[in-house]
Amino acid sequence: MPKITTPDGIQLHYEEAGEGTPILFIHExxxxxxxxxxxxxxxxxxxxxxxxxxxxxxxxxxxxxxxxYSQLIAVADAVAILDGLGIAKAHIVGLSMGGFATVHFGLHAADRALSLTVAGAGYGAEKQFEEYFRGVSLEVAERFEAGAAEFAPVYAEGASRVQFQNKDPRGWREFADRLATHSSQGAANTMRGVQARRPSLYDLEAELAVMEVPTLVVVGDEDDHCLQPGIFLKKTLPACGLSVFPKTGHTLNLEEPAMFNAILAEFIAQVEAGAWKKRDPRALPGQIMRTK
Incomplete structure (x- = not known):
């Protein structure tokens, strides 16, 4: 199995296919x-x-x-993958935990990103739910630590996962079965070290407002705790577009693969053509109709 060693000595398994402009996918x-x-x-x-x-x-x-395990370490690991493969720049695509890593990649390694696709990122970002999220993250860590195989069926039927289950039972079952094979210790440490400790997106507003990497934010309209953070990112990032998938939950790329692939392909094509620009300064958010 091909592996790359990070600066702190951790071996990361990777897979690659195809030729052309690189795309790095970061999982949830x-x-x-x-x-x-x-x-x-x-x-x-x-x-x-x-x-x-x-x-x-x-x-x-x-x-x-x-x-x-931490949010910044997650970014360093993504950079280590690029370094290990001799890739100077890539389109960075992340879902959920990977979406947060993608945001932070843009903040800390912007010179390595051709573009950022941030899908389903928002859990724990809403200030009114921040403390609740940290608490429930630690509870989830305990449940995974007790046994990933036993807790996976519960986690896989979360409020923003049942949409996937209803649309594509076979695909959802594959997702749930794969979740059951995760390392109990790895899942618990990831939840404690990355999820429970990462800063709210809203606390990063000043840094995000000057981060000009072309960005696409993708959210499911039934992924309730990602909707408002998605809109926040759209309004804050200078070169950001927002796509909302109807009747869709959290597991975007698997729940709606054709839609996800189409919107991502169009985004990358526009970026590579130089057509994905910062928002036109004439598009004033406070203006309803122009009178002068």
Whole structure:
């Protein structure tokens, strides 16, 4: 299995396919590198596509120390993958936990990003739910630590996962079965070290407002705790577009693969053509109708 060693000595499993402009896919907490298979198959026709298992997700290493997991470490791992493959710049695509990593990639490694696609990112960002999210994250960590196989069926039927289950029972079952194979320790440490400790997007407003990497935000309209953060990112990032998928939950790329692939392909095409620009300054948010 191909692996890349990070600066702190962790081995990360990666897979790649295709040739062309690179795309790096960063998976969510409930998934792993295999969660991007519909995108790897589609985009490898004209891009060099790379996906990897985050630290804590076999066959990557599973550090026992929770302090070897954090939001900034997640960004450093993504950069390590690019470095290990000799890639100077790539389109960065992330879902949920991977979406947060993508945002922070833009903040801390903007010179390595051709574009950012931030899908389903928002859990824990809403200030009114911030403390609740930290508490429930620690509870989820305990449940995973007791046994991923036992807790996976519960986690997989969350309020923003049932949309996937209803639309595509076979696809959802594959997702749930894969979740059950996750490392109990890796899942618990990821939840404690990354999810529960990451800053709210709203606390990063000043930094986001000057981050000019072309960005696409994608949200499902039934992914309630990502909707408002998605709108916030749209309004805050200078070169950001927002796509909302109807009747869709959190597991966007698997729940609606054709729609996801189409909107991502169009976004990347516009970026590579130089057509995805910052918002026109004439598009004043406070203006309803022009009178002068």
């Amino acid at each position: 907490f409930g998934g792993n590198h295999e969660s991007w298979e519909p995108q790897m198959r589609y985009f490898a026709r004209r891009h060099r596509c790379i996906t990897y298992a985050a630290r804590g997700y076999p066959p990557s290493d599973v550090p026992a120390d929770v302090n070897q």
